[in-house]
Amino acid sequence: MSESERITPRLYQINARDQVIKAVDEGKKVILVLLPTGMGKTFIVTLSIEALIENETLKKEDKILFLVNDRKLKHQLYDMAQSFGLGHYGDLFLLPEGRLAPRITREHARIAKFIFATPILLLNSIIARNPSQIKVDRNTLEHVKLVVIDEILDVLAQSYGKKRTKEETIEYIERVWDVNFDEIATDLAQKYSIDKERVVQRLIQEFSAKHYRLNKRFEPVLNLLGLLNGANKLVLGMTASMTQREKLDLLVKTFGGPERVAFIYPTGEDFEDYTPNYILKKIVVFDDWVSDIDEKIKELKAGTLRIINQAYQAITGRARVPNDRIMLFITDLLGKKEVQNKLKEKKSDQFLNQAMTHGSAYLLLTVARQNLLENTLVSFTKFIARIKNAYLTAHPTFKYIQQKLAERQEELSGDKLYISKKEERLLFWLKRFIKEGKKVLVLCRFVAVTQYLHQMMQDQGYDTSFVHGKMSGELQHTQIMKFKRGESKILFASERLIEKGTDLPEADVAVYYGTTISLERYEQSLGRIRSTKINTKTAYTLSYHQTAEDENSLKRDALFLELIGKKQPKLLFSV
Secondary structure, three states: OOOOOOOOOOHHHHHHHHHHHHHHHOOOOEEEEEOOOOOOHHHHHHHHHHHHHHOOOOOOOOEEEEEOOOHHHHHHHHHHHHHOOHHHHOOEEEOOOOOOOHHHHHHHHHHOOEEEEOHHHHHHHHOOOOHHHOOOOHHHHHOEEEEEEOOHHHHEEEEOOOOOOHHHHHHHHHHHHOOOHHHHHHHHHHHHOOOHHHHHHHHHHHHOOOEEEEOOOOHHHHHHOOOOOOOOOEEEEEEOOOOOHHHHHHHHHHOOOOOOEEEEOOOOOOHHHHOEOEEEEEEEEOOHHHHHHHHHHHHHHHHHHHHHHHHHHHHHOOOOOOHHHHHHHHHHHHHOHHHHHHHHHHOOHHHHHHHHHHHHHHHHHHHHHHHHHHOOHHHHHHHHHHOOOHHHHOOHHHHHHHHHHHOOHHHHOOOOOOOOHHHHHHHHHHHHHHHOOOOEEEEEOOHHHHHHHHHHHHHOOOOEEEEOOOOOHHHHHHHHHHHHOOOOOEEEEEHHHHOOOOOOOOOOEEEEEOOOOOHHHHHHHHHHHOOEOOEOEEEEEEEEOOOHHHHHHHHHHHHHHHHHHHOOOOOEEEO
């Protein structure tokens, strides 16, 4: 990149770079840059690397390794490093996923200044039964002086342990957000006409302790690099999360304690201009048929919980399974012999079989509801047809659902795509956005629905693209770049794939095809469109009226606005 083409850093980005250099000069080995999504964390890291090279903290022979837990993001980081001009300091090498000859790969890695990889790809490139098949020499890794980890919270994965008490959770919320808990609950209850006790329960459920451990994808590579053993390497980590204090505390312990770790919070006169700033809107879909089926699924799930709670009481002595532990308990019940044996001892073989049948039914109903609300009718129909669970197949309510589906089979026949009420509403809004000259990111839960909606719009004569986790990293990158270059005006994307690291400032609007409850994921995915004070954008949630989806989206937005909004007040919500 020529000097005339170079991006001019913002004041807060320069401030962050200077903080990084100061932390390194003070002997810190792990520097964590905390900044809301879309404010240029990668650019800050690039500026910091340039400064470390130019002040000779990084020598000519030193290598920089970029690690990211996402195949497509590996490509994006590589492209951004090129566009930011890191190639001026040495060769950039994107570790390939394909079958490039090991000898060629080894040589590329040996001469490269910058290497871009995922943890699994790097580990597989180093380890091979036949030495001739090794793609990266260990000697090459010995020259790595700086490791850049994008979305560094991915180094940790969720585990389960003892929960905080209600009182401890309230204290945690008040400490992190510096607000009175009762004030939060009262405001939410009044603002959204929700019973205050339900608001309190929701807050406690969302913020009761989540326990974490090292991610099994990262741990072997971190050990190989010596980062967990006090190695004399630098780590530059990036994260946008504002709701994960527990993870940040564990990261400090993981990397050797506070004497080795520095947190960077950028400041500058222009900081407020670029902080996230969203307008959240809700598109309600009315479909009595869907609402009816959703209510029947709710009834069936409630019926399974009677036996599940009895099993939980027999094993733990507690009256009922906490709401946020139901899925975990059922998984243990179905998959762990020691849990099954304990239940047999307390009850009987017959009760164990009954509990496992009800547990399996609960899981099936959970997935069925997800398919009903956030997948295609075809997918929902096929899923229901495959269910063989004895409790469900004998239940009149489940037979009612089967009958209702049988009545709609004619609508699914033929060559044309079936378009549901939700898809009709989405189609209306997408056409309106395109007519207004806007580019749209549509986030979906399921892979199948991203393809389905893409095909629906193609049939309407619109150029669209889609991306999901089952694609190769190269194809994911190609599809995203089509949207970025304007070759397609709509990108359908599976939300888990797109929520971390994929900056899409080209999108004028985001649409959630359904709802995701996790505040962390919502916070991450919203940041993809880079909505700021000087360029405010709108995120829409498309949900069925009077369903679990409708209720969940309201709870999620309410919590997000109340808690995240305490730090970022320029948030609006409308129905």
